[in-house]
Amino acid sequence: MTKRRDLNTLDLFRDYQPPEVAARFEPDVAKGGTLDVKIARVLSEAMSMSGKTRERIAAEMSEYLAQNVTENMLDCYASPARRDHKITLERLIALVDVTGCYELLGFICEFSGFVAVxxxxxxxxxxxxxxxxxxxxxxxxxxxxxxxxxxxx
Structure with a gap:
C-alpha cells in the first residue's frame, strides 16, 4: 500500500520559496522600449500592484505631499504616449510610500548596478x-x- 502525500503539509525541499529580499519587478515589466516607456510601465505596474484605485492613490499622495495630485496626473505618468508628463522625485517618493511598491526603488537602482534591500x-x-x-x-x-x-x- 502506497502512502498518500499530506496536501496540507509543505515539503521543505519542493514547496519552500525563500523570501525575495531585493525589491525588483518581474523582468518583462520594464523590458524593451525607451526609458520613457519603461518608466511609464513600472509606474502603471506599481499602481496596479497596490490594489488601490488611482483615485485613492492620488488622494493619499496629495495628503502626503500637502499638494494636489490628481488621478489624471497619475494616468499621464503611467501612459507611454504622454512624454510631456514626467513624475517628479517628490511625487515618486510619495508614490512609493502610498503604494508600498518598493520595486520602484529597485528599478531605479538597477541603472547603476545596485539593488534595493x-x-x-x-x-x-x-x-x-x-x-x-x-x-x-x-x-x-x-x-x-x-x-x-x-x-x-
Whole structure:
C-alpha cells in the first residue's frame, strides 16, 4: 500500500520559496522600449500592484505631499504616449510610500548596478563587506610573507 502525500503539509525541499529580499519587478515589466516607456510601465505596474484605485492613490499622495495630485496626473505618468508628463522625485517618493511598491526603488537602482534591500539587511551586508576586506587583507599578508621570506627572522 502506497502512502498518500499530506496536501496540507509543505515539503521543505519542493514547496519552500525563500523570501525575495531585493525589491525588483518581474523582468518583462520594464523590458524593451525607451526609458520613457519603461518608466511609464513600472509606474502603471506599481499602481496596479497596490490594489488601490488611482483615485485613492492620488488622494493619499496629495495628503502626503500637502499638494494636489490628481488621478489624471497619475494616468499621464503611467501612459507611454504622454512624454510631456514626467513624475517628479517628490511625487515618486510619495508614490512609493502610498503604494508600498518598493520595486520602484529597485528599478531605479538597477541603472547603476545596485539593488534595493530593506534596511534590516544593512548590517548583514556590512558584515559581509568587512569579511571580504579582511579576507583580501589576509591574502595580501600571505603574499607579502611569501616574498619577504626569511627577512623577518
Amino acid at each position: 530593506p534596511a534590516r539587511y544593512a548590517e548583514v551586508i556590512q558584515l559581509w563587506q568587512t569579511e571580504e576586506r579582511l579576507a583580501d587583507l589576509e591574502r595580501q599578508r600571505q603574499t607579502l610573507r611569501g616574498r619577504v621570506g626569511g627577512l623577518l627572522k
